[in-house]
Amino acid sequence: MAQMIPLILAEEETSSSMARQRVFRDLNDPLDCYDDMELVRRFRFSRASISKITELIANYLNFAERSCVASPHLQVCVALQFFSSGTFQIICGDGINVSQASASRYIRDVSLCLQAIYHQFVSLPAGLKRVEVKNKFYEIAHFPGVVGLVDGTHIRIQRPSENEADYINRHFYHSINVQAICQPDGMFSDVLARFHGSVHDSRIWKNSGVGMHVENTFSIGEHILGDSGYIMRPYLLTPYRQPISTPQFNYNMHIRGQGLLLNRHLGDGNEDSTVFMESSG
Incomplete structure (x- = not known):
């Protein structure tokens, strides 16, 4: 039994690490964090539509910089939540765990990206x-x-x-x-x-x-x-x-x-x- 304790502890540590990684991924990507009904309730768009919008503007979004760790999905969802609710940015940002400053930046960036492709649609x-x-x-x-x-x-x-x-x-x-x-x-x-x-x-x-x-x-x-x-x-x-x-x-x-x-x-x-x-x- 004593010989198995290190194995059990190692397994628990691995599971804990995986859980931490999963939480991080969920917080950084609402499509991982919410089910289909919750996505529509929060953002007024389906999973497929959010993915399509993100795909259309991904090349315009400045998410590759080290200073911007937010996924494209997160940036798009913050903007969509603001567009659909009209709430103040701090309320919008708190809904998916980002700061007011970050929410403001994402809303601005996504808005400019949508403006860039506006005449396509x-x-x-x-x-x-x-x-x-x-x-x-x-x-x-x-x-x-x-x-x-x-x-x-x-x-x-x-x-x-x-x-x-x-x-x-x-x-x-x-x-x-x-x-x-x-x-x-x-x-x-x-x-x-x-x-x-x-x-x-x-x-x-x-x-x-x-x-x-x-x-x-x-x-x-x-x-x-x-x-x-x-x-x-x-x-x-x-x-x-x-x-x-x-x-x-x-x-x-x-x-x-x-x-x-x-x-x-x-x-x-x-x-x-x-x-x-x-x-x-």
């Missing part, structure tokens, strides 16, 4: 895809030629240290006014997030690259639909503010039927994420 439909989109919109509200729906949504931000008044929107809180163009399946074909909360939707459209693109490239009979906050153009159709005839009432009914679709998709963001606080309507 977010663009106005063209060719056969555009025909498909117009057909789907027509099935919804029997409105022909619709390529997308545009609206703004206010994203709440902390009180800025400079130019504070520029960020106060008509709901009297600090925000940025984000312009989004939506497809019938809920996918976004354009997002612009660089204007202060005090800027009106119509001004954002007028000064946006996508607005100029639509004006210069859309064929006759193709258009984006917007609400009455936009100025009506051949390529940007909006409801009549004061309809006076049956055709105008019918037109408004169809265009607002499409508008409900956009409000629902922006509303999905509002319900799932406190980052998206309130649609500007």
Whole structure:
């Protein structure tokens, strides 16, 4: 028996070492640490989707430096948790055991990486895809030629240290006014997030690259639909503010039927994420 004690102690030490390694690996990779349901609950994305996002931006992430021991999965998950919850960074970081400073760095780095690949996935439909989109919109509200729906949504931000008044929107809180163009399946074909909360939707459209693109490239009979906050153009159709005839009432009914679709998709963001606080309507 005495001869077996060293063997037992050695085996226990090996097991303890393996356990320590396992804990370290789990803490450094949420995909190892959480089951499928918990991943979706925390980060709003499935295991496969998190892996795909990480794969897409891995070459952009600066995780090879000795000073950054966090795995790409961890950096992506910290950012996704912040995007989906809107919580302060220290709360977000504590959820998966990283400091506020680290969480802030991961959110910044992942955001820049996503921005770098943005146009691979977010663009106005063209060719056969555009025909498909117009057909789907027509099935919804029997409105022909619709390529997308545009609206703004206010994203709440902390009180800025400079130019504070520029960020106060008509709901009297600090925000940025984000312009989004939506497809019938809920996918976004354009997002612009660089204007202060005090800027009106119509001004954002007028000064946006996508607005100029639509004006210069859309064929006759193709258009984006917007609400009455936009100025009506051949390529940007909006409801009549004061309809006076049956055709105008019918037109408004169809265009607002499409508008409900956009409000629902922006509303999905509002319900799932406190980052998206309130649609500007």
